[in-house]
Amino acid sequence: MPPPPKVTSQPDEWKESDVPPPPAFDEKKLLPIEMPPHLSLQYGIDPATITVTRDGVVRYVVVASNKAGGATNAFYEGVRCSSEEVKQYARFNQGAWHNASNPEWKRINVRNSRYAKELAEQALCRGHAPRASVGEMVRQIKDPVREVQ
Template structure:
C-alpha cells in the first residue's frame, strides 16, 4: 500500500451570487417536452481554483415576466451540482445547508444539459470560460 493518499477535496469559499441580466442569457437546448426554458448569463460563469464551475441559470416561460434564477456550482470531476441561492423577483435567498447532489438527478435536467453542452469536458471543466461559451453557442448536433 502506498504512503501517498490524495488530499481530500475541499470546496473554496463561495462568493455571493453575481449580478445577472436576462437580456444576456444564452439559451440551453432542452428536450421539447419541457415547457420551461433555461438560459445562463455568460458573465456569471467562473471556474474556481477548487474545480467548481459556478454560474447563474434562469428559468422562464416565453411571454411571462416571472424570472426564477439559481446560483449553482458544478463539479465535473464527481458529476455533482449544488444550488447556493435562488432568485425570485424580490431578490436572492440563500439555500440553507446546501449539499452536493448527483447531476443526473431528475430535478436537475437543465444542470445536466448545461454540464454536457458546455461546462464539462469529461470529468474536468473545459479549459476556460471562453471554451464553455463557444460550446454553448454551437448548434446541437443531436436532436431530441
C-alpha cells in the same frame, strides 16, 4: 485563468473553496441552454456569471422561465465535473437572492436538475474536468457540439 484543479487520489481530500455571494445577472444577455422540447420551462445562462475556481467548481447563474411567459427564477449554482454533482447556493425570485438553507452536492442526473446536466454536458465539462476556459464554455453554449467521450 486559474490553474487546473488539484487532482487527489482520495475524493474525501477535496474541499470546496469559499463561495462568493451570487453575482449580478442580466436577463437580456442570456444564452439559451438546449433542452428537450417536451419541457415546459426554458433555461438560459448569463455568460458573465461563469467562473471556474481552483478547486474545479464551475459556478454560474441560470435563469428559468415559462415558455408562455410569466414567472422567472434564477439559480446560483456550482457544478463539479469530476464527480458529476451540482449544488444550488441561492435562488433569485421576487427581486432578491435567497441563500439556500443547507446547500449540498447532489448527483447531477437527478430529475429536478435536468438543465444542470444538459449545461454540464453541452458546455461546462469535458469528461470529468471543466473545459479549458470560460471562453470555450461560452462557445459551446452558443454552438453545442456533441462530443464523443
